[in-house]
Amino acid sequence: MNRLCLTAARARTCVSALAIAVTCLALPGPTAAQQPAATPPPELLAYPTLILCNGKVLTVDERFTIAQAVAVRDGRILAVGTTADIKRFAGPETRMIDLAGRSVVPGFIDSDGDNAFAGGDLYKDTMVNGKVGQKVRGENVTEMMKMVAALAAQAEAGSPVFVRMADEWIAELSKLTAKQLDTVAPNNPLMLSLSSSEGIVNTTMLDKAFAAGLPRGHIGIVKDKAGHPTGQLFGAALGMVGWNLRDWPELTEATFKDQERLNDSFLEAGVTTVTGHASGYTVTIMSQLFHQDRLKLRIRPDMDFVRQNPLADQFLRRTPTLVNFSLGDGLVRIVGAAVGPVDGASDDGGILTNQPKLRVHPTVQGSPTGTNKWTGTSFTGDHWADLTPEEKLQTEAGTLLLLRKHGWNIGGNHNMGSQAATIVLETLAASEKQPDLKVKTMLGRNALDHNVIWDAKSIAAAKQLGDSVAYGLNSEIWSPRVVRGEEMLFAQYGERLGQVQPVNDLVAAGLNVHFEGGKPDEPPL
Numbered sequence: 001m002n003r004l005c006l007t008a009a010r011a012r013t014c015v016s017a018l019a020i021a022v023t024c025l026a027l028p029g030p031t032a033a034q035q036p037a038a039t040p041p042p043e044l045l046a047y048p049t050l051i052l053c054n055g056k057v058l059t060v061d062e063r064f065t066i067a068q069a070v071a072v073r074d075g076r077i078l079a080v081g082t083t084a085d086i087k088r089f090a091g092p093e094t095r096m097i098d099l100a101g102r103s104v105v106p107g108f109i110d111s112d113g114d115n116a117f118a119g120g121d122l123y124k125d126t127m128v129n130g131k132v133g134q135k136v137r138g139e140n141v142t143e144m145m146k147m148v149a150a151l152a153a154q155a156e157a158g159s160p161v162f163v164r165m166a167d168e169w170i171a172e173l174s175k176l177t178a179k180q181l182d183t184v185a186p187n188n189p190l191m192l193s194l195s196s197s198e199g200i201v202n203t204t205m206l207d208k209a210f211a212a213g214l215p216r217g218h219i220g221i222v223k224d225k226a227g228h229p230t231g232q233l234f235g236a237a238l239g240m241v242g243w244n245l246r247d248w249p250e251l252t253e254a255t256f257k258d259q260e261r262l263n264d265s266f267l268e269a270g271v272t273t274v275t276g277h278a279s280g281y282t283v284t285i286m287s288q289l290f291h292q293d294r295l296k297l298r299i300r301p302d303m304d305f306v307r308q309n310p311l312a313d314q315f316l317r318r319t320p321t322l323v324n325f326s327l328g329d330g331l332v333r334i335v336g337a338a339v340g341p342v343d344g345a346s347d348d349g350g351i352l353t354n355q356p357k358l359r360v361h362p363t364v365q366g367s368p369t370g371t372n373k374w375t376g377t378s379f380t381g382d383h384w385a386d387l388t389p390e391e392k393l394q395t396e397a398g399t400l401l402l403l404r405k406h407g408w409n410i411g412g413n414h415n416m417g418s419q420a421a422t423i424v425l426e427t428l429a430a431s432e433k434q435p436d437l438k439v440k441t442m443l444g445r446n447a448l449d450h451n452v453i454w455d456a457k458s459i460a461a462a463k464q465l466g467d468s469v470a471y472g473l474n475s476e477i478w479s480p481r482v483v484r485g486e487e488m489l490f491a492q493y494g495e496r497l498g499q500v501q502p503v504n505d506l507v508a509a510g511l512n513v514h515f516e517g518g519k520p521d522e523p524p525l
Contacts, residue, residue, distance in 0.1 A: 047091025048073045053083040055099025060106050070104060107272025107298075110517030111472045112449055114276030114412055116266070118259040121279050121304060122242035123164060123196035133162040133193070133246075141172045145184060148192065152185035160189040160205065162246055167195045168347045168483050171365040174378045178203050178231025191241050195348065196414075197308065197340050197373035199238045201231050205245075214240040214310055219387075219394040222379045234376035235340060235395055239308025248281050251288060259285050263297040265520040275300035276449075277307065277338030277412030290327050298331055302338040302411035302447075312399045321407040323443040336444045337403050339396040341414030342423055344371045345450075346481050346488035350378075351417040354457050357492045363484060370417055384423055397427045404431035407439025411447040416474060418458040421451055425461040428469065449516065450474045453493075453500040463509050472516040477501055479522075 053069035057080055069086035071078040079086060090096065115124060120133075134151050138144035148163050155161050165173055173194050181190050181202035189205035201209070206229060210216060220237025222230045233241065249255075266274055278301035289295040305319065306312035326333035344350015349366020351357075356368035367377060374395040375382040384392075392398065403410060410428075415421045428446055445468060452474040462469065477497055480487040489497060506513050 045091070046073060048078050048089050048094050050095045050097070051086055051090055052097050052099055052104055053086060055101060056103040058103060058105050105270065108270050108517070109273040109275065110266065110271045110520075111275050111447070111514060112516040112518050113266070113271075113274030114278060115519050116262045116274070117276065117278055117282040117285075118255060118262060119279045119282030119285055121196065121277070122239065122246075122308070123167075123193045133164050135164045137166050141169065141176075144169070144173075145176075145180070148190075149184045152188050152190060155188050157187045158189075160191070160208075160245065161185060162191050162193070162242070164193045167344075168364055170194045170198065170344075170348045170350075170378055173200075174198065174232070176200050176232075178206060178229070181231060189245075193238075193242060194378070195344065195350075195373070197238060198232075198234045198376065198378050199242065201233060201241055203231065205241060206231060206233075208245055209237070209240045212240065212244060218310055219391050220310075220376065222376065230379075232376075232379045234379060235374060236308045236310040236312070236399070239340065240310050243279075243304070243308060244311070251285065255285060256289055256292075256294065259289060260294060262520075263295070266297055269520045271297075271517060271520065273298040273300060275302065275335060275411065277302045277304050279304045283332070283334075286332050287327060290332055295331055298333075300333055300335045302336040303334060304338050306399055306403065307338045308340040308396070309399065310394075312402050316402055316406045316408075321439060321443075323408060335409075336411035336447070337408040338412045339399050339403070339410055341373050342396070342420035343373060343415055343417050345416060346476065346492065347483045349492065351453060351492075352415075352420040352423075353417040353453050354419045354422065354455050358494045358496065359492060361486075361488070361491050364488070369419060372420075372423075374423070384419075397423070400424070400427050401431050401434060404428075404442070405434055405436065405438055407442055409442050409444035409446045411444070411449075413448050414450050415448055416450045417453045418455040421448060421454070421458045422461050424448060425458070425465060425469070428465060429461075445470055447472065451501075451513075452476055452489075454502060454506065459505065459509055459511075462506075462511050466510065467512055470512040470514070471506070473501060473503065473506075473513055474516055475518070 048071040050072040051069060055068065057067040057070045059065045059067060059080055067080040067082070069083045070080045071086050071089045079089065114121070136144050136147045138147060144165065151163060152161050173192070176192070178201065181192070181200060184190065185202055189208055190202045191199055191205055193199045214237060218237050220233055220235040222232035222234070224230050274297060280303070283301050283303070286295060286299045303322065306315050309315060322334045323336060324333060343352030344366070347364060348371070349361050349364040350371035352370035352372055354369070357370070360366060360368055369383070371377040372383050374397065375384060375387055377383060387395070400410060413424060415424055447470045449472045451471050462471070476489055480489055482488070493500060503513070
């Protein structure tokens, strides 16, 4: 599929350039001695490579102009206009397509594309194509732990084992400790990911994390009453294992083909640009595809290099601010950095809100106001107000402050509930007031993902930051997530669903909002 994305600004620029060229032709010509050859050399001529005519071309300019035809040259819009006008630009090798009344629309931007990156992350479905992490599903915890034991038994002695568990079972799984995992995997370092921010490791894996630099007093290390680590980890402590200790698999042709299939599925749905938080492995895959001339989809990654990283300050000192660095003509362009999610989702009862939900689901559980992933609520029961200022600096809030200090904006940030958004927005506001900013001017804009539940407090916090933040509105209200036969949002929020995402109010408040996409084979795409 051609890299075609109509933009009114480009179209107007190209048309203006043509107008200037026509005007120049009307000026007095050169003297006889200066007369050019009657036929220009072919190297000077660049006809459109493609013309689409007899259709409806939605330019999405300020007046939402609908043209009849469009001319494209080298993947860029050359001109839009009537069919008769645009056909005049055709050259001997221009490809002509009669739209027969069909429409040409701008390429869509999917702002939640990280679920479709073949590289995966700490918890995503792909888990790097299953090469460094297996997915376990079962009817109960006992059944799932038998599967984990089988995976550990199959692994080479001493090799690390990473397993993704079902997050809808997090209430039961979070009761496990290193003691049970030591029995399940006596010969291998083992990590169970309960979500992207909560997990459990056995003693061998925990020792490896300490040896790699995880501070023993980090807030993300859950301890028993005697002060001993339980093996339960959250936030940056879990990231030390899931990111810093988990190696890349080899890049192979199969990996490239996996990503190409994902990219093609976006293009077939009309999406030409995808953004989302992305691992270094993911961006490397995209770079390799680009240099092999196989990348047809624009990629806008928010880099995960300090996401859930207890050594974030060290990584930032050694890494330049890469916002707006790109490959080629912007086919791959870094647009920011990412931090870990503040809250959970509907399927684990974890959407973090300022006001209590109507009811706590008896199976998926979660607290009345949801789960704070930055404070490890699933393990500790703590919420944001329970932490001291020093403890908050050990969460992703501290990483956010460090990012701003070095000129990075954030994007791909998961916060579905009103309290989650409020915490991030208040931290963003505080980040601008730091006395030791190293980079005064940010090149990108902050962006928050998955916003589904709003209230007066979160809207007020958003208004304070104005256009400096963009918000992706989650589509789960009309595309419900079903767990064990129930629609999770309705089961917890009931009739309130008609008021929790007040789009008209958000627009009236001047907020920069858009609806997210997601996977190309799922709603709303």
